[in-house]
Amino acid sequence: AENKSILRCEEIEVSYGAFKAVTNVTYEFKPGFLYGLIGPNGAGKTTLMNALSGRAQLSKGRVFLNDQEITGQSPHARTWAGLGRSFQITQIFAEMTVFENLRLAAQAHRFRLQPFWRPVGKFKEIANDAERVLSEIGLEGFGHVNAGSLSHGDQRALEIGLALLSEPKVLLLDEPLAGVGHDVAEKAVELIRKVSQGRTVLLIEHNMDVVMEISDEIIVMLAGEILASGEAETIKRDPRVRTAYLGEE
Ligand code: ATP
Secondary structure, X not given: OOOOOOEEEXXXXXXXOOEEEEEEEEEEEOOOOEEEEXXXXXOOHHHHHHHHHOOOOOOEEEEEEOOEEOOOOOHHHHHHOOEEEEOOOOOOOOOOEHHHHHHHHHHHHHXXXXXXXXXXHXXXXXXXXXXXXXXXXXXXOOOOOEHHXXXXXXXXXXXXXXXXXXXXXXXXXXXXXXXXXXHHXXXXXXXXXHHOOOOEEEEEOOOHHHHHHHOOEEEEXXXXXXXXXXXXXXXXXXXXXXXXXXXXX
């Protein structure tokens, strides 16, 4: 193809018993794009994300990252291949400091890169990685604070930081604004914009104003399928999308 995709899924399906949470989803994600994944509750957004990241088993279909088939690979193998994700449920160690959380994630990544790990010299690199991400997520000055005592918004930022330490080419964000108050949502949106520079991002977000404003392309799911995809303005005018959301907002 001319416009090579970085992530691609072909006719994927995820079933829970007789129930198909994702059916026949085919999609090509272009490098550097920010995709907003929307749809009513239960549409299959998280399940699709899980299917891409390896946390949900496919009953059918294939997934490719950079044209390499990753179907069946573990979530860890996919992370190492450049597919990172953050979670709806917090992954941070509340009783450790912000910096320690970041350092652990940095260490996990560098350990993988260097199986015959020589601590000397690497401690500095690990600390540098953690330091760099600390400022990238706007938490300079909070490094020594216990992660559990951060505001909700800052915990979300820290989670994105943990995902960044695996140097993802593709970053999957499942509701990074969930539970974040209006006052800090703007800051969080800025962070998402920032981390999307030079990467592909797939974002699940329920706030329509945010998702329409921030995304290069919107993907709408309904009942396990992709109902429509395209630029925000096109999606907003799509009668099928309007119908799907009747009674929703
Ligand atoms: P929300 O916006 O509420 O998070 P969603 O679009 O992310 O919804 P999913 O969480 O992917 O939707 O769920 C899709 C459907 O699959 C739902 O009907 C849900 O009940 C079902 N489902 C999800 N996970 C499982 C599971 N582990 N076992 C059985 N059913 C599941």
